[in-house]
Amino acid sequence: MVVASGGGRNAWAKEMTIRRRMASIFNKTREHFPSLKDYNDYLEEVEDMTFNLIEGIDVDAIEDKIARYQQENAEQIYLSRAKRAEDLAAALKASRMNPGKAGANDMAAGSSQGISSGTGVQQGQYAPAAVPGGLAQPRPTGMAPQPIGGSDAPLQGDDEETMRLRAERGARAGGWTVEMCKRRALQEAFSSIFV
Structure with missing residues (x-):
């Protein structure tokens, strides 16, 4: 970077x-x-x-x-975006059907795909919508977004355990892990030795 x-x-x-x-x-x-x-x-x-x-x-x-x-390249750009959205939706659907087996690798693979011919739109996938000029643009259709995690209901309540779980899930959603924190602390400690 x-x-x-x-x-x-x-x-x-x-x-x-x-x-x-x-x-x-x-x-x-x-x-x-x-x-x-x-x-x-x-x-x-x-x-x-x-x-x-x-x-x-x-x-x-x-x-x-x-x-x-x-x-x-407007048409190619729109088709590629629509294909990427369809691939991500398919990977999300697969990960919901097999939560232990499908995961980040499927999502990463789906996001790096190029354009190809679509086979139809299923519930929860993105369907290209017509826009002026005859080009396709991905638009959400079907189901509303569902929270990622074990339960379908968001955490409710203000007790201490619920607040702790919210904080942990928020940190994980933001990409924070204990291992990352440890690596960063070690890296900063060792980099300051040679200054």
Whole structure:
């Protein structure tokens, strides 16, 4: 990850926002290119543009290039987003059917898929909706979002145990683990020795 000059939490948030935006626009996969070299050149060009946007280098020219790319590849971008949403919905459905076997690997695999022909929309999946210009855009249909975890009902009440469980689930949902905290403390301790 590239750290933008200026440092701090705002720089990180700016970088993540730019990277998410670029990934949603430049979402071609290896299958879209005749050779690995062409695909690697595409990835390198996207990373160069991303870095320059983060650092504020030639922003107007890059924004023009992004706008042109979006215009020329609008259909492919929408189809890829719809396919990714369908894959994620299928992985979520599979993980609900087999909670012990399907999980993060299925979700990660689903999010990295390219475009392909869809086979129909099932309950809980995203269906492409028609938008002006005849392009497809993913829209949620079907069921309402369900909480991830063992129970269908959210934790109710204000007793101490419920508050503790909410805090633990919130920390896990945010990606926090005890092991991560220990590794970070050790890394910071050892990095300060050599200063």
